[in-house]
Amino acid sequence: MELKYIILILNGLTQSAILFVLGSGLTLAFGLMRVVNLSHGAFYMLGGYLGWSVVKATGNWPLALLVGGLSIALLGFLFEKTMLGRVRGNDLPETLLTVALSMIIADVCLVFWARTAITLNVPQYLNPTITILGVTYPGFRYLMMVISILIAVSLWFILYKTNLGKAVRAGVDDRETVSALGININKIYTSVFMLSGLLAGLAGVLGGSYLQLSPGGDTTILTLSLVVIIVGGMGSLLGAVISSLILGQIMSFGLAFAPQYSYFLIFIPMALVLALRPQGLFGRQI
């Protein structure tokens, strides 16, 4: 019986890992640019599909992770440069553009990839069955946790230890002053949006390996990432960490004890947060 709870907690952590990778990208872009990237789910899906094609062609999973992440970063770059930049500062058109992009990506995915569920094959060396203290758990899931911790640490490093990060944080606090100081805020916007795309693409490859990719999956993913950043506080990295940890456990235990309402359950913390602390656990008033 105890074994079961350990596995449930581990499952929760796995969920948290993917939720964090998803949510951190969204929250970064929001914190700086005040753009809710509603194509985040579509980015995730496209990244996963691209990764799937790479695995199918080469069998090389790390390469797939790289390609999935980088190509979405590139897409983010192009999108930001050619379209988002044109309506900069006007948050509603910005959001609408991302909606349009998500419609296009979701439909393009239907053209190029299978319409049934597909899943990325993880090579055996990345997915050994690991038994620790009598608990058997797939190694790939541990790997996912490690990857997401690495991502969290490097995001922290980028934000707090580099010049880019300083500019980003300053931009979050006060956009006008930053541009007045002569920092090229447009460049920073582009880099952050790319980073956000990179994270979505990585999440897509991870999610496509541990779960599956199927048409229509983008809206579920988008909703989950929105819940993560609403609970955690929009724009807060720490908030994304904490809220993905909480939501992961809720999803895991919800599935075990109230499976019929499992998807509904994750909205309860969101409702509580909205009612009691609308800016989110670690968000600032907007």
Place this chain on the structure above:
Amino acid sequence: MSRFRINPVKVTFYVIAAIFLILLPYYVSQYTVTTFIRIIYFGFLSLSMGFLIGQGGMISLTQTAFFGLSGYIIGIFGVERGLMFPWPDLMAIGAVAIMAFLFGMIAMGTHRIVFLMITLAFGQVCWAFAAQNTTILRGWSGIRGIRPFVIYGINFNEYQNFYWASLILFALGIFILWRISKSPFGLALNGIRENPRRMAAIGYPVYWIRVVAFLIAAVYAGLGGILAAYNTGIIMPTTIQLSRTIWVLLTVILGGASFFFGPIVGTFVAVWLDVLISGVTERYNLVLGVVFLIIVLFSPTGIIGIFDQMRNDKKFNSIINFFSPKKEKPNS
């Protein structure tokens, strides 16, 4: 052009448009009328969203949930409990109003993009609940067998009658909303859209004005939902899924969110576009997405905005003048 002066051309236009719409079932095919019915119920929905965006500056993605809620109420009380018209319909409107009031109280503390996300999340909560509740809302299966009623010997199962009833309701709805948006309340709402802090400083109850606006908009979505439920005969969670919400948002932007008639024009074009291109290609979501993209990038004011620009455009004026023999001085 004061709104108290009668403009003969405008009046003639409205009369002709009215005759055109009323006589529609006599000279077009049944499917065209069906499409107009769709335009009407989606028109209600997009009017509801457009009112909030255009007049109040609030992008609410919960409107489809209200649209679906009234359908569910009709399904539960009209089909499963067998209540007679107008009780299920009144209950539907009542339920929508209560829900909108409660939710408005929560959401109106936020503005702009945060408001958008909260309403999106709330819409998803409703969708998740509808999809997962199998005891009352019947889960994915939804509630089937919703049929229009017969009152005073008029059978609304006939598509012509249903069309006329919807049309009257729609015209009435447009008129009332038009009056609301021109009333002191509507002007206060516009003021809040531009600058909520200043309005609060002047002494307007900003929060409550927004809540009431949200409630009014929700009732419009609910009306659309009633018509949709009767027209399709079934209510399912897919009615309130995110892609529909996004589609409605598209119609609002397409027509021109800042114009009162924008949502209606947008719905008209989008529904016909849907009908026309879905017969040609499977990739209509792609086409719609591209149209959406172009509109947002190049013509944020939508179709009506394009016409507005054209009116001030010399080349276009010369085309119009070509059709009218007498040259007039531009009057505005």
Place this chain on the structure above:
Amino acid sequence: MTKKLYLIVAIVLVSSMLMSACGVPAVAPAPAEPVAEQAAPAVAEPAPAEPAAVAEAGKIKIGMISAFTGLFSGFGEMQKQGAVLALEEANYMAGGKQIVLIMEDDQLDNEQAITKSKKLVEQDKIDILTGMVSGDEGLAVADYMKDKNIPVIPMYSASEDITMREFHPMIVRTTWTGAQSMDVFGYWLAKEKGWKKIYQIGEDYSFPWNQSGGFMRGFCRGGGEEVFSVWSPPGSTSDFSSMIASIPLDEGYDAVLYNGGGGDAVNFVKQFVELGYDKKITLIGQSNTFEKPDLDALPVDIIGSYSPHHTADDLNTPEWNAFKEAFNKRWGRNPSAASEFAYSSMRVILRAIDAVNGDVSDKAALVDAMLKVDMTDDPRGPVSLDPTFHSAIENVYIREVAKAEDGTLYNKGIWTVKNVSQFGPYDPETYLKQPIDGNTYPPQKCSDFPPVMLDAENVYEFVEFGK
């Protein structure tokens, strides 16, 4: 300037009304439409030409509604391929007339499904409606079609009520119901394998409910004791590992039944294997769980898992082989049950049109002709139709997942039961008196079953597969 714009739009309106009112005879309303589109208030968009809407005499129109985008688009595509293959084999001709197939995508959305049905009925004036992937979609469309006097031939949509409680005489289902194969399966597991307790994890909507209902009836009748059921929402549950970890291993369950298909099944089975449960407890599936092409995404560890269906990948009859070869040649892939069902439904339609010599004006006669079509040469085995409820009586195959020489997985038939009707061994009257299958009915404990459901005499005869 505004005045003139209004004036011009008004003139366009009036002239369009006059034109359409005078120029259009009652028989061909289609040409009026582009004019009407153009004449909309304030929008003077040039109207694109209406594609293929003009009624052409001497052609028979078949409308097909399916989910070509969205969650079930995989099934939708397979259906399309099967149906198109059947039409191409007939060269788009039947009864001396040309056949036109009009396909519409409903995106698995009820509003779209009804709208597209209306389009097919009102504008295209179709003679026959077919398609439908999911159970709910089928029920919704059948509900709308009730009074339209157009034959409806659901393909993969398996909700039993289409041909039971909501049956109307224009429906002909040459395919299956959810309970049909599962009843046999449950009975077989209890009777032949001697299993007593099953732990079921299912998707929470009508098709799995129906499959579960059939399974429970068969299982309890065969001597089982309990089918414990847990349900989760379809499409939105992605990580099943917590549900898997909650499966009690020490309470004497003989097997875990995963009652779901598509993406959910891929997730579930993958995680089941990853968590090592395949070594602890047997996994069995419903009809779609191990179906191709989703099977290709599943790990090889599930070899030996049982599931029932009306097709098996290694059917070695001349009919199946010919179909498989033709399908492979046309589409470059192996057929699945969904494509076979579409193929066979379309063949029934074509043969019925042949039988009435292309005269489809009398729809009741057309339906009669469909019921009388000889389907003994159907690829999946002989099929006949029940004259009262217009549903299929056909073979059920119990299959196990096996590995082919090229390393891919396939469903290997092991037992055949012939002539299974949608009511299984029950007589229709008793069966229809029971409540509709749901997530709370039938009861989980066999002892709570109404005795009449347990007492039905066995009609199944298990024949070794391929004999």
